[in-house]
Amino acid sequence: MEEFLREYYSIITWSIEILAAVTGIVFYSKYKDTPAKYFIYFLIYTVFVELIGHYPSWDFLSTLNERLKGTLIERNYWWFAIFWTIGSTIFYVFYYNKILKNSKNRSIVKYAGIIFVLSSVIFILIYPKQIFIGQKGYLTMTSALVILMCVVLYFIEILKSDEILSFYKSLNFYISATILIWWFVTSPVIFFNIYFNPDDWDFVILQWQIFLIANIFMYSCFTFGLIYSSKKVNQ
Amino acid sequence: MLYIWLDLFLQESKPISSASERLLLVYMIAVLLIVSALVILFFVVFQKRKNKLLLDKFKREQEFQEEIAKAQLEIQDQTLKNVAWELHDNVGQLLSVANMQLNVISKKIPEDSSEGLHEIKDVVNKSLKEVRSLSKSLNSDVIQNIGLVKSIQNELDRFNKLKFFGAKLQLTGEAKHIDAKDEIIIFRIIQEFFSNSMKYSQANNLSVNMNYFDDRLEVNVSDDGVGFEMGTIEKGSGLINMKSRARLINADFSLDSRKNEGVSLFLRYYY
DSSP: HHHHHHHHHHHHHHHHHHHHHHHHHHHHHTTTTTTTTHHHHHHHHHHHHHHTGGGGGOEEEEEHHHTTTTTTGGGGGGHHIIIIIHHHHHHHHHHHHOOOOOHHHHHHHHHHHHHHHHHHHHHHHHTTTGTTTTOOOHHHHHHHHHHHHHHHHHHHHHHSSSSSGGGGGGGHHHHHHHHHHHHHHHHGGGGGGGGGGGTOHHHHHHHHHHHHHHHHHHHHHHHHHHHHHHHTTOO | OOOOOOTTOSOOOOOOOHHHHHHHHHHHHHHHHHHHHHHHHHOOOOOOOOHHHHHHHHHHHHHHHHHHHHHHHHHHHHHHHHHHHIIIIIIHHHHHHHHHHHHHHHHHHGGGGGGHHHHHHHHHHHHHHOOOOOOOOOOHHHHHOHHHHHHHHHHHHHHHHHHSSSSEEEEESOOOOHHHHHHHHHHHHHHHHHIIIIIIISEEEEEEEEEEEEEEEEEEEEEEEEOOOOTTTTHHHHHHHHHHHHHHHHHHEEEEOOOOOOOOEEEEEEE
């Protein structure tokens, strides 16, 4: 298991992300008149974030990485803190701001997003070193809160609305359910981050397993949702 | 998302997690997974229930509308019947009396002025016939008695006599028995079309095609009047009545028209 994960962890994560993004591109024409097109852009964005985020392991950048040794950006914690934790939260705030219909809910989401961005900036300014060494508990928790709030508002809005929505044919339902589970499940891991080092292989393997399962679940749900709800969008 | 790159060659020693801590993490994640799954499950169940309720509500509303349409039809029918009785018993009687009196007078007056009297008599006679046939076409009992085809023929004859327009009926297939209530509704739909044609179309010709098939009756009514542009015209009570009546008997109904190309109505009824 350990060998397998060492060898294939990144490649599996990356390929499942690419699968979701490619599915999005294939079905793009069916979604191009809906807010779901932004979600497809986001899936493509994640592929690039993941790709660039792996710079410390790239062989052809070995001289550059040699030079980065000892600097703050020697490791890629900061990259994922900014472009995944903060970036994806901003995206989801933007996305839910588009798909929510109630103007009150929309403004709640908008202000929550603004507060999140401001507080993240303040956090980075006060503890500039934290995001370079992977101590970003605050960012992860606030991001999880904002995203869960978006999802809950979306669910409540659908339940309250008077239209008959076949939710199992709605892409937004799949997105919401999936990110609800992903953020809930992966957030607590951040508190154990101090153990994520080569002296503690048991924990490293555990965390890899958790993230691998969570990611496979998330991106395959996205892929499935994109394919399944494309029929309805076209009607 | 893998957001941490592990530096495998890091030399300094770091804190090590105990087995119980790792178990706590797994436990926490399991609990959160269950909680979020429950939230989603709750949502799905609730949404399904809501959909069902909404559908029920929608169905009830439709049924209610149908009931109203039926009640409206019954009231209308009753009113028409009353008018028909009045025409027949009251106006008809008065005209008969007038006719008789004219007969009496005609014997008393001199020859030279009797020509004018004859004309008056003719007019009175015509009116009497007119009133009787109108009363027949209004009274649904009569329609039931004489049947759909005959009723329509009577109506068309009336138009021909009054010279509203040249009207003709074409019949194919063998007339089948149709439920009496449905028969009246079909007749009323066609009658509504006639009255609209008379009022608005300025048509010269009107034709009715009735095709009896094994399982259905298809009626095609068309005039060659001024017509109207579909969509531009405001839906008056006439058109809505025709539609709701057709729905009552589960018939396919369509009305088609173009400017200056007349209007045509198509009705398909399954017995």
